[in-house]
Amino acid sequence: MTRQKEVLAITTPHVEGDEDIGGLGDIVGFHLRLAFGAVYRHFTETFSHLNLTQKQVSVLWLIDDHDDIAQTDLATRMRMDRATTMAVVNRLQARGFIVRGKSLTDGRKQSLHLTNAGRKALVVAKDAIALHEEWLKSRFTAAETARLVEMLTRIHE
Amino acid sequence: MTRQKEVLAITTPHVEGDEDIGGLGDIVGFHLRLAFGAVYRHFTETFSHLNLTQKQVSVLWLIDDHDDIAQTDLATRMRMDRATTMAVVNRLQARGFIVRGKSLTDGRKQSLHLTNAGRKALVVAKDAIALHEEWLKSRFTAAETARLVEMLTRIHE
DNA sequence: TTTGTTTGTATGCATCACTAACAATCGACT
DNA sequence: AGTCGATTGTTAGTGATGCATACAAACAAA
Numbered sequence: 081m082t083r084q085k086e087v088l089a090i091t092t093p094h095v096e097g098d099e100d101i102g103g104l105g106d107i108v109g110f111h112l113r114l115a116f117g118a119v120y121r122h123f124t125e126t127f128s129h130l131n132l133t134q135k136q137v138s139v140l141w142l143i144d145d146h147d148d149i150a151q152t153d154l155a156t157r158m159r160m161d162r163a164t165t166m167a168v169v170n171r172l173q174a175r176g177f178i179v180r181g182k183s184l185t186d187g188r189k190q191s192l193h194l195t196n197a198g199r200k201a202l203v204v205a206k207d208a209i210a211l212h213e214e215w216l217k218s219r220f221t222a223a224e225t226a227r228l229v230e231m232l233t234r235i236h237e
Numbered sequence: 238m239t240r241q242k243e244v245l246a247i248t249t250p251h252v253e254g255d256e257d258i259g260g261l262g263d264i265v266g267f268h269l270r271l272a273f274g275a276v277y278r279h280f281t282e283t284f285s286h287l288n289l290t291q292k293q294v295s296v297l298w299l300i301d302d303h304d305d306i307a308q309t310d311l312a313t314r315m316r317m318d319r320a321t322t323m324a325v326v327n328r329l330q331a332r333g334f335i336v337r338g339k340s341l342t343d344g345r346k347q348s349l350h351l352t353n354a355g356r357k358a359l360v361v362a363k364d365a366i367a368l369h370e371e372w373l374k375s376r377f378t379a380a381e382t383a384r385l386v387e388m389l390t391r392i393h394e
Numbered sequence: 395t396t397t398g399t400t401t402g403t404a405t406g407c408a409t410c411a412c413t414a415a416c417a418a419t420c421g422a423c424t
Numbered sequence: 425a426g427t428c429g430a431t432t433g434t435t436a437g438t439g440a441t442g443c444a445t446a447c448a449a450a451c452a453a454a
Binding site: 402410 | 432
Binding site for chain 3: 345
């Protein structure tokens with residue numbers, strides 16, 4: 081993990097600090113990308129023993145919250161493609177965390193459920209998420225966190 | 238693009254609004270993921286005629302700012318893997334936007350430069366970025382934007 | 395019943411991150 | 425000078441993801 085403080089130099093001899101990103105520093109989207117990347121990386125570290133991605137945990141969580149949910153429903157809530165949703169669901173099913181069943185009210189739809197293994201995995205995952213969130217929120221006050229979430233919501237909703 | 242307002246219902250009959258994400262709504266990381274996704278999607282829309290990704294534009298931009306930059310240097314600034322950096326650089330080189338040259342000061346390093354085509358692409362890209370940033374920042378006041386960037390920086394630095 | 399829509403599915407293409415291994419080069423120390 | 429550890433670029437492979445396209449089954453509306 082000694083990826084933070086490197087030497088660089090040569091092409092940017094006068095920069096004392098680390099990474100001079102020049103004009104890119106003024107781009108909000110770039111900061112968002114870096115922040116997301118940092119969080120994603122910490123997430124996968126925290127979840128390395130569980131072998132679960134953000135997306136997979138989110139899907140498990142949503143299925144737990146909304147038993148019998150259909151894939152399209154999942155997709156809209158997570159802003160995913162139908163095809164992408166398929167891929168995620170397939171993987172989780174292959175690992176025995178969820179099962180598909182025909183919907184009773186609409187023959188086209190699948191109704192997704194957690195298996196016991198899935199429920200167990202989600203419980204562990206939520207613990208890991210708590211740690212991860214702790215790490216993330218540690219740099220903000222409660223008020224700042226609320227403001228950050230509110231701003232992010234303005235972007236994605 | 239009629240992906241926003243769908244029906245849903247059935248499994249969540251009492252929800253008036255759209256996407257009820259339940260407990261996930263309290264997870265800062267989840268909002269960050271959604272926000273990043275939304276921005277990324279708008280970015281690719283804005284750049285569809287240019288066929289450039291966020292990452293590719295960022296790399297072009299950094300090479301323009303720091304001529305002779307080495308790949309590792311690029312990698313640290315963009316928080317990328319060396320291998321990932323290779324892939325990005327390869328693609329940009331294949332499209333004739335950048336060229337590799339041996340560094341004069343360090344035989345291990347490459348020194349990257351923009352070609353004329355690369356410079357031209359970057360100019361157009363910066364215009365598109367301006368539009369994209371406009372879209373993103375339109376929901377914030379200048380003060381809010383500054384605060385958002387500051388908070389994001391606390392996460393990624 | 396016919397027609398258009400929704401849902402799930404399969405396929406293919408492109409991007410991206412991370413790991414592991416390897417060769418060339420550099421730097422530092424002996 | 426020579427050896428050794430670290431750095432840099434490179435290649436290859438795995439996994440996850442996003443998007444487009446196409447198709448079939450089921451549904452809904454005309």
